[in-house]
Amino acid sequence: MSNNEFDLVIRARRALVDGELQAVAVGVREGVVAEIAGLEELSAIDEITLPDEQVLLPGMIDTHVHINDPGRSDWEGFETATRAALKGGYTTLVDMPLNSLPSTVSVEALETKKEAAQANCFVDMGFWGGAIPGNKADLEPLHRAGVFGFKCFLADSGVPEFPPLDADQLNEYLDEIARLGSLMIIHAEDPTTLESAPVVPGRAYSDFLASRPDASEVEAIRVVIDAVRRSGARAHILHLSSAEALPLIREAKQEGLPLTVETCPHYLSFDADTIREGSTAHKCCPPIRSLDNQDRLWDALRDGTIDCIVSDHSPSTAELKQMEIGDFATAWGGVSSIQVAFTAVWTAARARGFELTDVVRWMCERPAEIVRMQGKGAIALGHSADLIAYAPDERWTVDVNELEHRNKISAYDGLELSGRTHTTWLRGVAATTDSADGQFLRLGEG
Incomplete structure (x- = not known):
């Protein structure tokens, strides 16, 4: 073929194609993958051959990030979050409807968010809508505006402008979700269970863990499953922490209910017994639980009960994290992880005998499908040429001061990881933090 046939050809002795690592040349034309052929079969004016230690992968996709912009951009912001994502091997994010001000609960609020994001995104960006009491009529306009679905809480969200749905409202809203053919993503903790749990201020992680018992997730997921069975709506359980809910989820999937489930890197990387006293960087809701619980989450990833892994990147200021005080009862709950999430999961997964192909399925393929x-x-x-050159064996130690996200707080600080992203291509163009070339995505569009 002539050199003019493709804009770019990338050659890799290991590239993840059709679920396997293969030696291929990938030809890119006008931002999409136009040809996949043998290693020496394609040519272009711009040709790149990856070193043997690097693997060509699709760019990771994170469907659960809190960028908090506008309104709380001192917590994060589109520029810093997407810089961090780019460095971490991500090419696409979907932003949660909170904790920005306003929350994305109307088309007007969505447009306000897009104005904040315009020309400030280093990766492609999609958006979730919010489902709160009183905005049922806003769901269809938001759906038509291209949001990927709707998020609701069943318990207190932590911010007053995004109140939870009760069980009756969940059923009512799921009827609308089913009518629209949309997706409801659900923070599943039961408020009654949480209200009866002990809240003990202080620096002991065990006290915080006791305040968010497994039963809160189990009961809430039971409510969700019943509502899905009744309505037929698609629903997705966010950030599953408790393995005690897995039997319910397995039964629902065996029944054929349209239910999917995610978990997060922090639940797979840390366990309750090793979290230091006062280390509020590890506080999140639902919480990081025991090592035995973690083992069962990995088993559920292996057998497909858990569909995918997302970061739930949820940063805040050091003041809100109470880094100096270390009070788990009052510190903001959220783990900042977008720059390290993919590599943290790969590090933990390979230690348990998983392959890189497994991690890409959980953190790229399944999120896009869901x-x-x-x-x-x-x-x-025909897919967008969103690609990364990744060195899976390269070891490095996380230094929180070198991470791109705004507030230099991370539960991963000081952790040694395996794997590093060396080059990222966004629609076939090498992406850097010098140019914010991300585009907005709508449901049904790539």
């Missing part, structure tokens, strides 16, 4: 994101999630013909 939210019905077209043209992303794999190195495939």
